[in-house]
Amino acid sequence: MSINITMPALSPTMExxxxxxxxxxxxxxxxxxxxxxxxxxxxxxxxxxxxDEGKIGKILVAEGTENVKVNAVxxxxxxxxETAANAKAPAAAPAAAPKADAPKPAPAAAPAAAxxxxxxxxxxxxxxxxxxxxxxxxxxxxxxxxxxxAKDAGIDLSAISGTGxxxxxxxxxxxxxxxxxxxxxAAPAAAPAGAGAAAPAGGMSKAQVIALYPEGSYDLVPNDGxxxxxxxxxxxxxxxxxxxxxxxxxxxxxxxxxxxxxxAAAPLKDGKPTYKLSVNDFVMKAWAAALIKxxxxxxxxxxDSILYHKHADVAVAVSVPGGLFTPVVRACETKSLRQIxxxxxxxxxxxxxxxxxxxxxxxxxxxxxxxxMFGIREFAAVINPPHGTILAVGAGEERVYxxxxxxxxxxxxxVTLSCDHRAVDxxxxxxxxxxxxxxxxxxxxxLA
Amino acid sequence: MTLVSFSMxxxxxTQATEKLVAAGVDVELIDLRTLRPLDSATVIExxxxxxxxxxxxxxxxxxxxxxxxxxxxxxxxFDYLDAxxxxxxxxxVPMPYxxxxxxxxxxxVDEVIAAVNAVTYRS
Numbered sequence: 001m002s003i004n005i006t007m008p009a010l011s012p013t014m015e016x017x018x019x020x021x022x023x024x025x026x027x028x029x030x031x032x033x034x035x036x037x038x039x040x041x042x043x044x045x046x047x048x049x050x051x052d053e054g055k056i057g058k059i060l061v062a063e064g065t066e067n068v069k070v071n072a073v074x075x076x077x078x079x080x081x082e083t084a085a086n087a088k089a090p091a092a093a094p095a096a097a098p099k100a101d102a103p104k105p106a107p108a109a110a111p112a113a114a115x116x117x118x119x120x121x122x123x124x125x126x127x128x129x130x131x132x133x134x135x136x137x138x139x140x141x142x143x144x145x146x147x148x149x150a151k152d153a154g155i156d157l158s159a160i161s162g163t164g165x166x167x168x169x170x171x172x173x174x175x176x177x178x179x180x181x182x183x184x185x186a187a188p189a190a191a192p193a194g195a196g197a198a199a200p201a202g203g204m205s206k207a208q209v210i211a212l213y214p215e216g217s218y219d220l221v222p223n224d225g226x227x228x229x230x231x232x233x234x235x236x237x238x239x240x241x242x243x244x245x246x247x248x249x250x251x252x253x254x255x256x257x258x259x260x261x262x263x264a265a266a267p268l269k270d271g272k273p274t275y276k277l278s279v280n281d282f283v284m285k286a287w288a289a290a291l292i293k294x295x296x297x298x299x300x301x302x303x304d305s306i307l308y309h310k311h312a313d314v315a316v317a318v319s320v321p322g323g324l325f326t327p328v329v330r331a332c333e334t335k336s337l338r339q340i341x342x343x344x345x346x347x348x349x350x351x352x353x354x355x356x357x358x359x360x361x362x363x364x365x366x367x368x369x370x371x372x373m374f375g376i377r378e379f380a381a382v383i384n385p386p387h388g389t390i391l392a393v394g395a396g397e398e399r400v401y402x403x404x405x406x407x408x409x410x411x412x413x414x415v416t417l418s419c420d421h422r423a424v425d426x427x428x429x430x431x432x433x434x435x436x437x438x439x440x441x442x443x444x445x446x447l448a
Numbered sequence: 449m450t451l452v453s454f455s456m457x458x459x460x461x462t463q464a465t466e467k468l469v470a471a472g473v474d475v476e477l478i479d480l481r482t483l484r485p486l487d488s489a490t491v492i493e494x495x496x497x498x499x500x501x502x503x504x505x506x507x508x509x510x511x512x513x514x515x516x517x518x519x520x521x522x523x524x525x526f527d528y529l530d531a532x533x534x535x536x537x538x539x540x541v542p543m544p545y546x547x548x549x550x551x552x553x554x555x556x557v558d559e560v561i562a563a564v565n566a567v568t569y570r571s
Contacts, residue, residue, distance in 0.1 A: 145499045145530040164531075164569055171499060171530040172569070 003052050003077040007061075009070045010039060010046050011358030017041045018066045018225065019074060028056045030077070037074070040225060044361075045354050054079045142169035149174045226323040234382050241301075242421040245380045246433050250440045252396050252413045255282055258443045262337070279413075280316075280370050281341040282443060283393055287368055288312035288332035289446050290436035297432040298365050299388045299423040306423050315364035315384065316344055318351045325351035326384050328364040372396060378414040388423040389432070392416040413440075449473065449500035449568055452491055452517055454480040457504040457555070460536070464504075464560035473568060474498075483513060488520045495521050499530035500567040504560055509537040531567035536560050 007017065021038040030036055031053040039046050057078040061068055068074065140157045142150070146169045150157045153174065160177045162169035210220075223231070259277055266273035291298040291312035300307040312333045315326040327347035329340060350356050366388065369381045372395035381392040394414040401408055415436070419429040439445050453461035458479055465475045476494045480487060495501050501521050503514035514535035521533055539553045565571065 143499075143530045144527050148527045170569060 004073045005075040005077055007068050007070050007072045007074050010041050016067045016069050019061050019068050022063050024056050026056050026059055044356050145171050146174045153178050230323050237383050237385050241383050243418050244421050245416055245418055246429050247416045248433050248437050250413050250437050252411050255443050275338050277337050277341050281337050284314055284340050285337055286436055286439040287391055288314050289439050292333045293435045294432045297424050297428050300386045301420055301423040309365040313364045315367040317369040318348045320352050325361055326367055327351055327361045378416050380416050381418050383418050383420055388420045390418045450476045450494040450498045451502050452478045453504035456506045460555050460557050460560050461504045463557045468564055492525050495525045496528045499528055501533040502563045504536045506538050506554055509540055534563045534567050536563050
């Protein structure tokens with residue numbers, strides 16, 4: 001009895017993913033626990049391990065196939081005594097999805113290119129696999145007569161929009177396309193990558209944007225999964241969350257002093273201190289403490305209700321090449337500065353090598369985004385749904401200030417809090433930020 | 449489109465054809481006259497021109513003349529079809545004794561017209 005290997009769900013919300021790499025080929029023997037493939041989701045790359053032992057009979061989804069549905073059969077494993085003949089693609093429905101996707105990269109190139117250039121006529125179906133398959137692998141429904149007419153006229157059926165029931169392409173559609181009366185569908189397959197989940201509502205189409213710039217004056221880089229998610233999430237955030245912003249200056253002389261003392265006291269190991277706390281670690285700690293101090297602001301909007309969280313799960317924005325991650329430090333208020341520092345370093349490191357599991361960057365109740373290292377004085381961050389707030393931290397710098405009629409200098413850091421007004425009102429946000437200011441200006445208070 | 453019937457079905461077919469022609473539909477109405485031998489050549493020749501087939505009969509749908517015609521047309525003129533061959537038949541129930549129910553169990557002109565509109569993609 002051959003065993004079907006299906007696309008695993010790497011997180012509860014995962015619906016589809018990219019099959020990034022096969023570590024085995026047909027005929028290879030695997031035993032349980034062997035890594036057989038790599039799956040790429042929006043943000044993470046995960047390894048798939050074999051559960052049973054046997055021989056890979058057939059690989060049904062080619063390497064690099066995107067949008068493979070969860071639970072679709074990706075390979076067939078043969079148990080002892082079976083031959084590849086037993087490994088025919090299972091007739092069950094799940095096989096249909098990956099199969100439809102599979103022929104995308106190579107054979108569909110011809111029609112796709114023709115559609116992209118906007119021309120109606122493909123050279124008489126030269127090597128096009130079948131006139132009934134759209135470049136994105138979706139089946140085009142057409143009446144037999146329409147198929148024959150389109151083939152005779154050398155028209156790509158996928159470029160015609162059908163007017164029959166359920167979008168069926170019928171004779172009149174082909175004739176209209178032939179006489180050039182009906183507009184061809186706007187290159188649906190031109191950017192299969194862009195056709196995914198992420199096309200944000202509105203905005204200009206790819207063709208409209210490209211038309212504005214002379215050809216050759218730019219490099220066209222198709223968006224990868226992370227970029228699509230970033231675009232979709234932040235567009236959703238700015239469009240659906242009513243943001244408002246609160247800004248405060250924090251005097252951080254005491255904090256810098258405390259940090260220096262703590263770092264200086266770090267025990268040495270091999271001549272190097274065992275830890276080195278950053279200002280951001282203090283910010284994380286103080287922010288978590290502030291969220292616990294003002295629990296009504298540690299909130300998430302959930303449609304018909306609001307979640308008031310019992311812990312401060314603080315996400316930290318980590319910039320990685322091509323995008324950013326927001327791994328979450330869970331129950332941050334319960335952790336020591338050293339624990340926070342180590343955890344952030346570990347998460348950031350793994351974020352850069354894309355080895356985070358979805359569980360590590362999902363959820364969270366608030367975020368901290370720090371651009372101080374670039375010398376940014378202050379900025380307003382976009383809330384990362386489902387969080388209720390995000391704290392944007394600017395650079396610490398020496399400034400002149402007035403105190404009791406005296407002009408003095410001190411180190412200051414400007415922070416801007418973005419709040420979801422549905423869950424956190426103005427006064428509440430101000431209370432939260434004031435609590436943070438109290439903690440960050442008097443770090444000893446974090447112990448209280 | 450091609451409209452095929454025989455016997456009593458021709459009444460509905462003829463009346464429907466008159467209305468359809470008035471509405472601007474190009475109808476080829478075929479009276480089979482004999483069922484065995486079945487003049488499928490004429491029907492297929494017509495369907496090759498029109499790409500659409502509607503059959504009308506008073507009998508039950510399953511295993512009827514319309515089913516046989518559809519099978520032959522699909523087998524021999526598949527590439528000419530622009531719409532699914534469609535049958536207008538009596539309802540799939542035992543013929544009722546009550547006159548009003550009998551009338552409802554049999555096909556009628558409106559059903560023929562509706563079927564023709566469906567296969568010609570007119571709504």
